[in-house]
Amino acid sequence: xxxxxxxxxxxxxxxxxxxxxxxxxxxxxxxxxxxxxxxxxxxxxxxxxxxxxxxxxxxxxxxxxxxxxxxxxxxxxxxxxxxxxxxxxxxxxxxxxxxxxxxxxxxxxxxxxxxxxxxxxxxxxxxxxxxxxxxxxxxxxxxxxxxxxxxxxxxxxxxxxxxxxxxxxxxxxxxxxxxxxxxxxxxxxxxxxxxxxxxxxxxxxxxxxxxxxxxxxxxxxxxxxxxxxxxxxxxxxxxxxxxxxxxxxxxxxxxxxxxxxxxxxxxxxxxxxxxxxxxxxxxxxxxxxxxxxxxxxxxxxxxxxxxxxxxxxxxxxxxxxxxxxxxxxxxxxxxxxxxxxxxxxx
Amino acid sequence: xxxxxxxxxxxxxxxxxxxxxxxxxxxxxxxxxxxxxxxxxxxxxxxxxxxxxxxxxxxxxxxxxxxxxxxxxxxxxxxxxxxxxxxxxxxxxxxxxxxxxxxxxxxxxxxxxxxxxxxxxxxxxxxxxxxxxxxxxxxxxxxxxxxxxxxxxxxxxxxxxxxxxxxxxxxxxxxxxxxxxxxxxxxxxxxxxxxxxxxxxxxxxxxxxxxxxxxxxxxxxxxxxxxxxxxxxxxxxxxxxxxxxxxxxxxxxxxxxxxxxxxxxxxxxxxxxxxxxxxxxxxxxxxxxxxxxxxxxxxxxxxxxxxxxxxxxxxxxxxxxxxxxxxxxxxxxxxxxxxxxxxxxx
DNA sequence: TTGAAAGCGATACCAG
DNA sequence: CTGGTATCGCTTTCAA
Numbered sequence: 086x087x088x089x090x091x092x093x094x095x096x097x098x099x100x101x102x103x104x105x106x107x108x109x110x111x112x113x114x115x116x117x118x119x120x121x122x123x124x125x126x127x128x129x130x131x132x133x134x135x136x137x138x139x140x141x142x143x144x145x146x147x148x149x150x151x152x153x154x155x156x157x158x159x160x161x162x163x164x165x166x167x168x169x170x171x172x173x174x175x176x177x178x179x180x181x182x183x184x185x186x187x188x189x190x191x192x193x194x195x196x197x198x199x200x201x202x203x204x205x206x207x208x209x210x211x212x213x214x215x216x217x218x219x220x221x222x223x224x225x226x227x228x229x230x231x232x233x234x235x236x237x238x239x240x241x242x243x244x245x246x247x248x249x250x251x252x253x254x255x256x257x258x259x260x261x262x263x264x265x266x267x268x269x270x271x272x273x274x275x276x277x278x279x280x281x282x283x284x285x286x287x288x289x290x291x292x293x294x295x296x297x298x299x300x301x302x303x304x305x306x307x308x309x310x311x312x313x314x315x316x317x318x319x320x321x322x323x324x325x326x327x328x329x330x331x332x333x334x335x336x337x338x339x340x341x342x343x344x345x346x347x348x349x350x351x352x353x354x355x356x357x358x359x360x361x362x363x364x365x366x367x368x369x370x371x372x373x374x375x376x377x378x379x380x381x382x383x384x385x386x387x388x389x390x391x392x393x394x395x396x397x398x399x400x401x402x403x404x405x406x407x408x409x410x411x412x413x414x415x416x417x418x419x420x421x422x423x424x425x426x427x428x429x430x431x
Numbered sequence: 432x433x434x435x436x437x438x439x440x441x442x443x444x445x446x447x448x449x450x451x452x453x454x455x456x457x458x459x460x461x462x463x464x465x466x467x468x469x470x471x472x473x474x475x476x477x478x479x480x481x482x483x484x485x486x487x488x489x490x491x492x493x494x495x496x497x498x499x500x501x502x503x504x505x506x507x508x509x510x511x512x513x514x515x516x517x518x519x520x521x522x523x524x525x526x527x528x529x530x531x532x533x534x535x536x537x538x539x540x541x542x543x544x545x546x547x548x549x550x551x552x553x554x555x556x557x558x559x560x561x562x563x564x565x566x567x568x569x570x571x572x573x574x575x576x577x578x579x580x581x582x583x584x585x586x587x588x589x590x591x592x593x594x595x596x597x598x599x600x601x602x603x604x605x606x607x608x609x610x611x612x613x614x615x616x617x618x619x620x621x622x623x624x625x626x627x628x629x630x631x632x633x634x635x636x637x638x639x640x641x642x643x644x645x646x647x648x649x650x651x652x653x654x655x656x657x658x659x660x661x662x663x664x665x666x667x668x669x670x671x672x673x674x675x676x677x678x679x680x681x682x683x684x685x686x687x688x689x690x691x692x693x694x695x696x697x698x699x700x701x702x703x704x705x706x707x708x709x710x711x712x713x714x715x716x717x718x719x720x721x722x723x724x725x726x727x728x729x730x731x732x733x734x735x736x737x738x739x740x741x742x743x744x745x746x747x748x749x750x751x752x753x754x755x756x757x758x759x760x761x762x763x764x765x766x767x768x769x770x771x772x773x774x775x776x777x
Numbered sequence: 778t779t780g781a782a783a784g785c786g787a788t789a790c791c792a793g
Numbered sequence: 794c795t796g797g798t799a800t801c802g803c804t805t806t807c808a809a
């Protein structure tokens with residue numbers, strides 16, 4: 086049909102239009118600065134040859150990239166999907182494209198990704214969690230790439246974070262179970278060694294138990310990857326304990342659902358026999374039976390705030406201010422006061 | 432207010448090392464072709480100044496971008512997340528980065544996205560569904576960007592697709608319900624007008640009914656956005672029908688879960704009172720109670736194949752061959768033969 | 778309002 | 794093995 090080999094570019098268009106490349110560029114970028122007649126002639130040709138300017142070249146010469154990088158541990162968990170969508174739509178409105186990359190809970194992969202993002206000269210990076218080698222932060226700073234930590238509050242002042250407080254949120258959930266009378270409280274959470282969110286939630290759980298003088302029982306804790314089946318198996322084990330817990334705190338809703346399903350299988354009633362509190366407040370737990378109590382995480386809000394902060398930081402040279410976004414413990418039908426009828430289960 | 436700092440680049444490094452820019456470039460890209468002494472001197476400086484070469488410039492001058500675009504309707508549904516992850520890890524191994532974009536079931540957004548992808552001169556595009564304006568396909572062809580349709584078999588030969596057969600898969604599920612004796616079969620699916628996958632599954636359902644001389648009853652069909660709550664409400668309505676269905680085919684597992692939860696709420700037993708078949712075979716439906724029967728969709732395989740095809744197409748100039756990947760109807764505990772005990776439900 | 782030309786930062790070809 | 798340099802496609806002064 087049209088040009089088989091050489092692709093159209095400003096030069097070829099300029100020649101056809103009998104103007105200079107500068108004029109073509111202006112007709113595209115600042116149409117007002119070009120005489121109407123010239124402009125229309127050019128735009129007609131753009132249309133005719135289906136010219137789509139090379140964005141790389143444009144960015145390259147204007148010294149901008151219009152790219153922001155987002156590193157998440159996974160997108161399979163829909164809470165990250167929601168977070169990601171919020172960021173994306175916010176950026177879309179402002180201009181930049183989002184490079185979403187999946188680090189798969191691996192520090193090594195993350196290191197490579199950060200390097201790649203720097204190579205592509207992104208104008209900002211959104212990180213998940215704060216725990217990573219200091220050299221990575223230094224590298225970002227060295228290249229003057231604004232970044233922000235999400236999903237965890239950074240303990241260092243120099244590292245800006247926009248997040249809710251994992252420790253406080255997990256503590257609130259644990260406190261609630263204790264207030265309901267529970268003393269044997271199981272915990273199912275992510276693998277703390279590779280996940281600082283899980284690690285903080287675990288710590289919160291421990292410190293609340295300690296505060297209430299409840300002895301920490303290792304056999305009531307299970308760290309699992311975020312697969313529902315793994316969580317279901319963990320719950321099955323915990324509930325098979327000679328002295329089973331009367332409440333389960335699951336530091337993630339997928340795990341909470343796994344626990345719920347496992348209990349149903351074992352004919353353990355929720356909440357009569359065991360209370361369950363999840364974390365994330367996914368839509369699905371609101372619809373489940375019973376509807377699960379859960380810590381509502383402001384994923385969307387956090388994404389919006391992080392995107393906005395990055396956009397602002399890129400525009401002006403202003404540093405990013407840390408923010409803490411509140412969570413909310415939402416009580417539903419999966420939690421109940423401890424019944425003091427010992428040994429009457431089933 | 433520009434020129435805050437001079438950033439390191441091959442030129443400045445070359446000067447410091449007392450070599451030419453060409454040698455610096457070679458030391459980085461083809462270390463073997465540089466004398467060990469020179470190479471080490473250069474690499475030491477690279478280390479010292481934390482030099483990360485500008486990938487855009489590199490791509491630009493080498494006429495490659497190392498970018499592949501993926502357009503999905505949403506990533507909130509974890510079946511797309513799995514698909515996305517498969518593509519990403521496949522590409523990661525081969526080199527290119529993946530630009531994931533969310534079209535949010537909007538043709539307009541998709542149009543903009545495709546344009547942006549062309550602007551960034553991606554080396555390939557993976558599309559979801561085939562139904563879109565022909566001009567978009569033409570544009571991609573015009574720019575010689577290899578593309579492949581996934582999640583739907585393209586009816587046009589000129590548009591390569593790597594997918595399973597929505598029609599066949601949905602037909603198989605419907606057939607199975609009929610074989611189990613069901614004649615009143617409800618359907619909950621996506622919004623056909625904006626979703627060709629939903630549209631094909633709906634058609635398949637209709638044609639199987641017709642084949643078996645079962646009159647199509649509009650009141651048994653509900654098209655819904657993919658939110659679990661919407662599906663639960665739809666199921667509640669369908670099951671409140673004066674002559675309620677004895678089976679539900681849900682063209683999506685999230686909707687199937689919504690239906691299951693709704694039935695539980697209404698004290699309608701699954702599968703005794705109503706059979707449910709889902710679509711996607713998400714891990715969660717295997718763990719649910721009862722475990723849901725579902726059409727297993729080869730999301731991972733499809734992603735791998737699409738990524739491989741694009742990589743091959745980018746390397747050689749060979750066109751992409753369409754592929755059809757089989758699905759499998761997996762029967763679990765949510766389906767049962769129709770009981771001919773009329774009116775005895777509950 | 779328009780044009781000429783200098784980059785942007787790396788690559789790759791061709792000489793030496 | 795190394796250096797000089799044209800080149801990629803566009804933006805952006807600076808003059809005219």
